[in-house]
Amino acid sequence: MTLHNVKKTVLPIVNLVRMQGVPILDQLHLEERLLRCDFKNWCILNVGTPQPTIVMGVSGKPSELINIKSVIYNQVPVIRRFTGGGTVIVDKETIFVTLICSREAIPLLNLYPQPIMSWTGTLYRDALSDFGKFHLRENDYVFNNLKFGGNAQSITKNRWIHHTSFLWDYDVRNMDYLKHPPRSPKYRLERSHEQFLCKMKEIIPSKLIFIEKTLNSLQKHFVLQPTQPEDIDALNAPYAPSSRMLTREELEQELLSTCA
Amino acid sequence: MASRVLWASRAASYLRISTFNRAFSTVLKDLKYADTHEWVKVDGDSATVGITDHAQDHLGDVVYVELPEVGSTVAQGANFGAVESVKATSDIISPVSGEIVEVNEELSNSPGLVNASPYENGWIIKVKLNDAAELNSLMDSDKYTKFCEEEDNH
Numbered sequence: 001m002t003l004h005n006v007k008k009t010v011l012p013i014v015n016l017v018r019m020q021g022v023p024i025l026d027q028l029h030l031e032e033r034l035l036r037c038d039f040k041n042w043c044i045l046n047v048g049t050p051q052p053t054i055v056m057g058v059s060g061k062p063s064e065l066i067n068i069k070s071v072i073y074n075q076v077p078v079i080r081r082f083t084g085g086g087t088v089i090v091d092k093e094t095i096f097v098t099l100i101c102s103r104e105a106i107p108l109l110n111l112y113p114q115p116i117m118s119w120t121g122t123l124y125r126d127a128l129s130d131f132g133k134f135h136l137r138e139n140d141y142v143f144n145n146l147k148f149g150g151n152a153q154s155i156t157k158n159r160w161i162h163h164t165s166f167l168w169d170y171d172v173r174n175m176d177y178l179k180h181p182p183r184s185p186k187y188r189l190e191r192s193h194e195q196f197l198c199k200m201k202e203i204i205p206s207k208l209i210f211i212e213k214t215l216n217s218l219q220k221h222f223v224l225q226p227t228q229p230e231d232i233d234a235l236n237a238p239y240a241p242s243s244r245m246l247t248r249e250e251l252e253q254e255l256l257s258t259c260a
Numbered sequence: 261m262a263s264r265v266l267w268a269s270r271a272a273s274y275l276r277i278s279t280f281n282r283a284f285s286t287v288l289k290d291l292k293y294a295d296t297h298e299w300v301k302v303d304g305d306s307a308t309v310g311i312t313d314h315a316q317d318h319l320g321d322v323v324y325v326e327l328p329e330v331g332s333t334v335a336q337g338a339n340f341g342a343v344e345s346v347k348a349t350s351d352i353i354s355p356v357s358g359e360i361v362e363v364n365e366e367l368s369n370s371p372g373l374v375n376a377s378p379y380e381n382g383w384i385i386k387v388k389l390n391d392a393a394e395l396n397s398l399m400d401s402d403k404y405t406k407f408c409e410e411e412d413n414h
Binding site: 156 | 296318319320323324326337344345346347348351411414
């Protein structure tokens, strides 16, 4: 085997953690620890979170993004996560896929939002173009012009995270907790949540097929090394993740401030 | 066209700025630069810090700036805040060590100042320096210009 052939086959290792039904806040805490306290590459797969939960981006203002009265009345948890981006409502039919990488994992990738977003777009295009007209459209994953996944990123000096909540299925009544956001992509065209989103289960045969296709696409770039969550060293690192659940008092305060 | 380029480079020289041949990001001659794309303007034992024109251009429209607390300390090479753009938070890395004596509160209402005026109204923090010798590890405008070109061309 020539040196050239050896070089071509050496791919970076990505530790693959597969979870089922882990609460989204726990997942976010794990991700933040892996981004900040670890140096390895990671792929986190979590199929479902136990209860419907609203997850806002780092700068999200509840009064602009959610219907606070009904959220408080129905005791829907609201989380502010550490990454940028918009607001989603996730539940047991949401599939979460996260990639956390060091700069060296993809050497020619500049660590800015757009290049990373484009790179993940090609990853999911490879995985999903058999099922429909996949596009990365104004930073959303869409089939035609229907969004099926919300994504967000965080970039540090030498590492980055890109995580996505894929809408395998959803209860349209839950979407009523979310307002039409002040910053919307142009292609949304004032459509309601129901008109703007699509359910992956109507396009892809099964969750397993979606996951296998995604892992196959990842394996073009990485060697995936299965890892058990309990074996993750960063869980013990002295670090306080910033993602947190908003308290009822905070939500009530927000509601009062809009009424004032 | 040649005369316009000549005029532009003379104007740039007068204004103490340098421009790439492709006429994109601005780099100011009197500042120091980190390889993480922050700039420092030194005034005695104080420094003003922001992100460069190159950085704001590559980040996209900034919609939020996470500012540190006045009185907290920063360390060279460590993050002290973040900007949000295009669904991403990006760490801001301090090019110097010291105590934060002022933050640009305007950025809370107008985060777009980072894009519109990265070297003036978009400044982020002011720091009382611990160790002026740290500035020697930063790049001057010529080195930073070259650094940006190499980053964009790789």
